[in-house]
Structure formats: structure tokens, C-alpha cells
Amino acid sequence: MTVISEPLAAPRRASSEPRDIGGIIKLVAVSLIALVIVSPLIVLVVGSLKADRFQILADMGTFxxxxxxNPTLQNFRDMWVFSGALPFGRYLLNSLVILFVTVIGGVFLNSMAAFVLAWGRLPGRAVILAALVALYIVPQESIVLPLLTIINRIGLSDSFAAQILPFMASPLYIFLIYQFFIQIPRDxxxxxxxxxxxxxxxYWSVFLPISLPVLATVAILLGIETWNQYLWxxxxxxxxxxxxxxxxxxxxFGTGTIYWNNAMAASVMMMIPVLIFYLAFQRWFVSSFISSAVKG
Amino acid sequence: MIQMSTETLTAGRRRRAPLWGGRFQELGMLLPSLALIAAFLLLPFLSSFRIALTNERLIPRPVPARFVGLDNFQKVLTDHDFWQALWNVARFTVMVLPVQCGFALAIALLLNQKLPFRNFFRGLFFLPAITSMVVVCVIWATLFQYPTGPFNQIVGFLSFGMVQPIDWLGDPAWSMPAIVLLSAWQAYGFQMIVYLAGLQGISDSLYEAASLDGANRWQKFWHVTMPSLRQTHVFVLIITTIQAFKLFTQVNILTQGGPRGTTETVVHYMFSAGFVNQRLGLASAVAIILFFIVLAVSLVQRLVVRDRK
Structure with missing residues (x-):
């Protein structure tokens, strides 16, 4: 609250000064740039409310x-129609199941491992940590094909487990939490x-409760990563x-005709869960991305 | 030890018991993660080196796969399409870096000033970064529509109708710039907040000293801001380069590497070879090459950063 009220008060205080005009120009300029940047998203939301895919394309080149x-929710209703059309309702629920299991499981598994590596007494912790740091560089793209043969061999192809198990535990997130844990005072x-x-x-009753910031960071990063999975x-x-x-x-895409109305509605539905979390935890989102950057 | 009274013995045992029980607990806490990482990261990584030396198919044939030495690497490295993919990724990097990072820095500089609703604007400017690439493809495919999409309208308007509508994603000359534009829009938010963090780390005293020396805004930018952001620049450069080498989603959805191979990328080449054409050995060779490229770029970063220190 203080952060917002302070810059709000500033122009009022200095309204007679000529600098204030510069401030207004700056505000207008930033607003215009922001509008241009966000306009593709506005177009998407507006388009998803049009029932006719030809209308969407015809309108696209104009204001x-x-x-x-005549806004309609027909496209969103179509998502739950299972005959003929693609079952988008099902896809959305699938994504949500994969998201929640991966994030909740990932936060616990990674933080447990990080706790043992940071404070445990098991021998060989330093070696394990070094191995994890080395593995972190391996890009997902370069292991997906061998991973696919492994998943096929253990009979997990076309399953939820195949999309959850490989990504729950991650060297990067273990390391992020580890770095937080080792800074906690020995006392x-x-x-x-x-x-x-x-x-x-x-771990459960002392370390977890005081580690919410790093756990939120991991949850947000892992959540975004899981939600956006495509190649795998x-x-x-x-x-x-x-x-x-x-x-x-x-x-x-790849089919002859693209039903833009349905594609746009599905896209809006794909954005809504992320937007809800983003609006609720905006500051944490930004700081998560920064911490992933600093550590990367 | 043996002469100890029973009382101290039980006390000692009680204190020692959680220690040993503790080690088992620790093992139980560590093993799930390690097992998953071993099975789904380490094992596939190691086996990609083995597969790359065989002619293994994705769906096994009756004839067992056999060892073919470095044949796959030779095939990949003599394939014109692979070199075109590498060249395209390099082109993408060179185009996306100035657009994306330049825009990110500009917005970061704007947001770093005294501005009403600063947090609101930062949130707004970060929106594309949380938009899934698949969704970005849906939006931008309509923006790039030929011949009446908004981009063509803008080009037509600015050129007073002199420039004919462009088939952005279907024209070999424009396909890569189009991919660059939508990728930059999606990803600049990340660089923006990295730059914002970097800008906030610059001490005010530097600017005050520059003011005392009579520096104007432009001089302050070039002689205070830019040198202070050196670390941030290196980081942003490396991250963007690594991401460029992994370019796949938007290309697979919008152009399938076309037209005429102008948007073929390394990962898309690997995907086509391994998944579409089932040639696992060949694709694993590409995966290994990709790994070493990413490794090399990261090592360059380590060297530059260490150099600085």
C-alpha cells in the first residue's frame, strides 16, 4: 500500500512545477507503449467472445x-462438447491435474532432498550436490528421446505419470532450496x-515454515514450466x-481450416489459471524469475 | 561403557537412537528425488551417448539395433539440413538479441524512474512473459494473417499502399523475422525484470557524481548505466543464446521448419529425425551436439563472469 500511495501523492504535491508536465507526458507515453504491448492479449480475449471464425479474421485487420x-460464451461452451470437436475441457482438467501433482510433489521432494544435503549427516552429500549441479546444465530437449524409450519400456506411455514423475525432482530446484537452507542459522x-x-x-516443523519465500519461488517456476510443457x-x-x-x-494448426473462435477460447482458458495466480502473487512471480536468473 | 549405570546407558541410547534412526530418515528423504533424477534425467542422458552409436529405431524392429560407430555423427554433420538448422538458429539469435534485449532495457529504464502506478505497469509489461508459447502462436498467427491481418494493414498504411501485403509466415524472406518478433514479444519480460534488478543495484552516488561533473542524461546512460550493467548484459546474452538454441515450439506450430527450411531449428531437426522419422540414433547424435553447444555457451559465461571478478 505504501508503495502505491507514495508515487500517487508525488505529482499532486508538485502540481505547480513545470516538471509535472514532463511527468504526465511520461505517464501517457508509458501507457501507450503498455497498450500496444498488451493489445495482442486484448484481441485474443475479444476474439474468444465472437462465435464466427470468419468474423474474427475479417475484424482482425481493423479496430x-x-x-x-454480440458477445457470446458459445466458444467456451464448445470446449465441453465431446462429440466431434476436440475435448478441450478434458485437456484443461488434464493440465490442472498434472500441474497440481507436479508442483505439490516437486516442492516436497526437492525441499526434503535439499534439507538432507544442507543439514543431514549422511556421508557423500558434497558429491551428490556436485553431481546435481553438473546435471543441471543438461537441457531437457537433449534427453527427451531416450526418455521416451524408457517411458515406453516401463509401460508409462500416454499416462499422467509420464508427464509428472520425470519433472517433479529437479537439480535446479534442489539447489535453489539448498542455498536458502544453508543460510539458516545453525542455532x-x-x-x-x-x-x-x-x-x-x-524439516517439517522447523525448516518448512520459515522457508515460504523459496518454496513459493520453486512452486511458481515449476508451475509455469509444467503448464507450458509442449515438446514432451x-x-x-x-x-x-x-x-x-x-x-x-x-x-x-496443421489441419486445413483453423477454428479461430475455438482456438481463442481455449487459449483464454489456458491463460486464466496462470492469470489468477499471477494477480494473487504478482510480486512473488517477479522475484521468482529474478532468483532463477541470479542462480542460473 | 560397560561399567556405566543403566540410567546413563538408556540416556545414551536415547540420544543415539535418533541419530541412527535419523540417518535412515535422511536416506528416505533424499532417495525419492535422487531416484527420479537418476531414472529420468541421468539415465536418459547417459543412454543418449550409447544410442547415438547405434542405428536404434524409436519403435524397435525385429532386427536388433547394431553398433554403427560414429556414422550418425557423420551423417548429421554432412547433412545440409542440419547446417541450415544451425545457421537459422544463429540468425535467430542475432536478430532476437537486439530486439528483445533492447526493448527490455528500454522498458526497464522507463519503469526505473519515478512514475505513478509503477508496479501496475511492471505487472502489465510482464504479462506476455507468463503467456504460454502455444497461446502466443494462436494470437500471432492471426496478427500475421495474409493478406488482411493487422501487420499487413500497418505496413500498407505506413507505405500508403505502396508495399504489397506480405505472407509473413509463408515467405522465406520474412518467416524468420516473424518468428523473431513473436518470440521477442513473449520473452522480453524476463530480460526486463533482470535489467530492472540490475538498474536498482546501481548506486545513486554514481549518478550524483556524474551530475557534479556536468554529465547530461545521455552521458550518464553511456558512462554510468551501461558499464554498471555489464554483468547483467553478459547474463542476458548467454540466457537468450541458450534459449535460442532450444527454439522449437513456435516453429513446430507455425511453420514446421518451412518455408523451404528457413525456420528449421536444431531441436526441430532432432524432433523430425527421432520422433517423426523414428531414427533414434541419428536424433541422439543431434541431442549430444545440442548438449555440447549449450555446455560451451555456459562455460563462456563462467569464464567471462570470473574474468570480471
Whole structure:
């Protein structure tokens, strides 16, 4: 609140000064640039409310792209129609299931491993940590094909597990949490051991509660990554059973006619969950991306 | 130890018990992650080196795969399409870097000033970065529509109708610039916040000292801001380059590498070879080459950053 009210008050205080005009010009300029940048998203939302795909294309080159005469939710209703059309409702639910299981599982698995690496007494922790840091450089793109043969061999092809298990644990996130854990003062750990708590108890009731910032960072980064997966689900899903919405939307392309109205509605539906989280945790989103950058 | 009273013995045991139980617990906490990483990251990574030396297919044939030595690497490195893919990725990098990073820096500089609703604007400018690439493709495919899409309208308007409508994604001359534009729009937000963080790290005293020396805004930008952002520049450059080498989604959806191979990329080449054409050995060779390229770029970053320190 203080952050917002302070710059708000500034122009009012200095309204008689000539600098204020510069401030207004700056504000108008930034607003215009922001409008241009965001306009593709506005066009998308407006387009998703038009029922006629020819109308969408015809409007696209004019300012009517920003306006809809008879807004309809028909395209969104179509997503749940399972006959003939692509079952987008199913794709969306699939994506949400994969998202929640991966993020919740990932946060716990990575933080448990990070705790042991940072504070445990197991021998060889330094070696494991070094190996993880080395593995972090391997790009997902260069392992997907051998991974596909492994997934096929253990009978997980076209499943949810194939889209969850390989991405829950990650060297990057273990390392991010590890770096947070080692900065926690030794006293806190010692105090917990004197009370006779085992490692899991210490992790669960002492370390987790004070580590929310880094856990949120990992949840956000892993969440965005999972939600945007495309190459892997494209290869590993063969039916609608576990197909995520990203692959579903992409399947509009490559066919002769593209149903822009349906594609736009599905795209809006794909954005809504991210937007909800973004609006709720905007500041955490930005700081997450920065911390991934600094560590990267 | 043996002469100890029973009381101290049990006390000692009680203190020691959680220690050993503790180690088992620790193992139980560490193993799930390690097992998943070993099975789904380390194992596929190592086996890609083995597969690259065989003629293995994605769906096994009755005839077992056999060892073919470095044949796959030779095939890849003598394939004109692979070199075109590498060349395209290099072209993409060279085009996207100035557009994306320049725009990101410009917006970061704007947002770093005293401005009403600054957080609101930052949130707005970051919106494309949280938009999935698949969604970006849906939007931009309509923006690039031939012949009546907004881009063609703007070009026609600015040239008073002199320039004919362009088939952005279907014209070999324009396909890559079109991909660059939509990729830059999607990804600049990340660089923007990295630059914002970098700008906030510059001490005010530097600017005050420059003012005392009579520097104007432009001089302050070139002699204070830019040198102070050196680390940020290196980081942004490296990250953008690595991401460029992984270019796949937008190309696979919008152009399938076409027209005439002008948007073929390394990852798309690997995907076509391994998944579409089932030639796993060949694709693994490409994957290994990709890995070493990414490794080399990261090592360059380490060297430059260490140089600085």
C-alpha cells in the first residue's frame, strides 16, 4: 500500500512545477507503449467472445478486433462438447491435474532432498550436490528421446505419470532450496536436535515454515514450466486420455481450416489459471524469475 | 561403557537412537528425488551417448539395433539440413538479441524512474512473459494473417499502399523475422525484470557524481548505466543464446521448419529425425551436439563472469 500511495501523492504535491508536465507526458507515453504491448492479449480475449471464425479474421485487420457486437460464451461452451470437436475441457482438467501433482510433489521432494544435503549427516552429500549441479546444465530437449524409450519400456506411455514423475525432482530446484537452507542459522537446527527431534520432524516443523519465500519461488517456476510443457507431452501422449491443453491448442494448426473462435477460447482458458495466480502473487512471480536468473 | 549405570546407558541410547534412526530418515528423504533424477534425467542422458552409436529405431524392429560407430555423427554433420538448422538458429539469435534485449532495457529504464502506478505497469509489461508459447502462436498467427491481418494493414498504411501485403509466415524472406518478433514479444519480460534488478543495484552516488561533473542524461546512460550493467548484459546474452538454441515450439506450430527450411531449428531437426522419422540414433547424435553447444555457451559465461571478478 505504501508503495502505491507514495508515487500517487508525488505529482499532486508538485502540481505547480513545470516538471509535472514532463511527468504526465511520461505517464501517457508509458501507457501507450503498455497498450500496444498488451493489445495482442486484448484481441485474443475479444476474439474468444465472437462465435464466427470468419468474423474474427475479417475484424482482425481493423479496430473491430477490439470490439465485439454480440458477445457470446458459445466458444467456451464448445470446449465441453465431446462429440466431434476436440475435448478441450478434458485437456484443461488434464493440465490442472498434472500441474497440481507436479508442483505439490516437486516442492516436497526437492525441499526434503535439499534439507538432507544442507543439514543431514549422511556421508557423500558434497558429491551428490556436485553431481546435481553438473546435471543441471543438461537441457531437457537433449534427453527427451531416450526418455521416451524408457517411458515406453516401463509401460508409462500416454499416462499422467509420464508427464509428472520425470519433472517433479529437479537439480535446479534442489539447489535453489539448498542455498536458502544453508543460510539458516545453525542455532535453529541445534535447538531442534536438543529437543530430540529427528530429521524429518526438524524439516517439517522447523525448516518448512520459515522457508515460504523459496518454496513459493520453486512452486511458481515449476508451475509455469509444467503448464507450458509442449515438446514432451506432444511425444508422450497419443490419445486424449492424458493430453494437456498446450498440445490440444497446437493441434488446431496443421489441419486445413483453423477454428479461430475455438482456438481463442481455449487459449483464454489456458491463460486464466496462470492469470489468477499471477494477480494473487504478482510480486512473488517477479522475484521468482529474478532468483532463477541470479542462480542460473 | 560397560561399567556405566543403566540410567546413563538408556540416556545414551536415547540420544543415539535418533541419530541412527535419523540417518535412515535422511536416506528416505533424499532417495525419492535422487531416484527420479537418476531414472529420468541421468539415465536418459547417459543412454543418449550409447544410442547415438547405434542405428536404434524409436519403435524397435525385429532386427536388433547394431553398433554403427560414429556414422550418425557423420551423417548429421554432412547433412545440409542440419547446417541450415544451425545457421537459422544463429540468425535467430542475432536478430532476437537486439530486439528483445533492447526493448527490455528500454522498458526497464522507463519503469526505473519515478512514475505513478509503477508496479501496475511492471505487472502489465510482464504479462506476455507468463503467456504460454502455444497461446502466443494462436494470437500471432492471426496478427500475421495474409493478406488482411493487422501487420499487413500497418505496413500498407505506413507505405500508403505502396508495399504489397506480405505472407509473413509463408515467405522465406520474412518467416524468420516473424518468428523473431513473436518470440521477442513473449520473452522480453524476463530480460526486463533482470535489467530492472540490475538498474536498482546501481548506486545513486554514481549518478550524483556524474551530475557534479556536468554529465547530461545521455552521458550518464553511456558512462554510468551501461558499464554498471555489464554483468547483467553478459547474463542476458548467454540466457537468450541458450534459449535460442532450444527454439522449437513456435516453429513446430507455425511453420514446421518451412518455408523451404528457413525456420528449421536444431531441436526441430532432432524432433523430425527421432520422433517423426523414428531414427533414434541419428536424433541422439543431434541431442549430444545440442548438449555440447549449450555446455560451451555456459562455460563462456563462467569464464567471462570470473574474468570480471
Amino acid at each position: 473491430r478486433a477490439f470490439w465485439v457486437d 535453529i537446527y541445534d535447538a531442534a536436535t536438543v529437543d530430540g527431534a529427528g530429521p524429518f520432524r526438524i 507431452p506432444l511425444m508422450v501422449t497419443q490419445t486424449d486420455y492424458a493430453r494437456p491443453i498446450s498440445v490440444g491448442i497446437a493441434s488446431f
